Amino acid sequence: MKEMVGGCCVCSDERGWSENPLVYCDGQQCNVAVHQACYGILTVPSGPWFCRKCESQERTARVRCEMCPLKEGALKRTDTGGxxxxxxxxxxxxxxxxxxxxMEPIILKGLPPERFNKVCYIxxxxxxxxxxxSGACMQCNKNGCKFHFHVTWQKGLLCEEAGTYMDNVKYCGYCSYHYKKLVGCTVLN
Structure with missing residues (x-):
């Protein structure tokens, strides 16, 4: 029996709800836990469930995110097969x-080359x-800030902000300096 611990690998929230439960991967030595909505699970399984990485049975050494150096976590296939x-x-x-x-496949063909030429300050x-x-970095959301970082290193500094007319949510992140000065966003732990 696998111990059910840890928060969602996407939003980091440790709570689950009846309409959006946490689902835990039953893969051997896999620690992926995700909310149904955060990972695009259409129907919560009544039996064992496997994340896409475990479901693929691809050798762990070959599976890595195309946008960051982290190999663990809630991964999905990309349009390029990565x-x-x-x-x-x-x-x-x-x-x-x-x-x-x-929430699949993840389409990366629109990423500009300069997104891959940044240095992660973290x-x-x-x-x-x-x-x-390695991979692609996001830039601190504070206007004028030049810090870039891999999304997966920023746990606790990622935010959801109210979007504009056609956007109901804006996902953004801040460097540690600007995060301390931040007001008005919902922080994703």
């Missing part, structure tokens, strides 16, 4: 979902300089 974290796709503006209900500050330029 993998991407759902959270990375939500926070990198040029990424989108081919099917918004199932990797550099955390003695992970070798990974600082």
């Amino acid at each position: 993998w991407c974290h759902v959270v990375c796709a939500l926070f990198i503006p040029e990424a989108w979902f081919g099917n918004v209900q199932t 990797c550099e500050e955390s003695n992970r300089a070798a990974k600082a330029t």
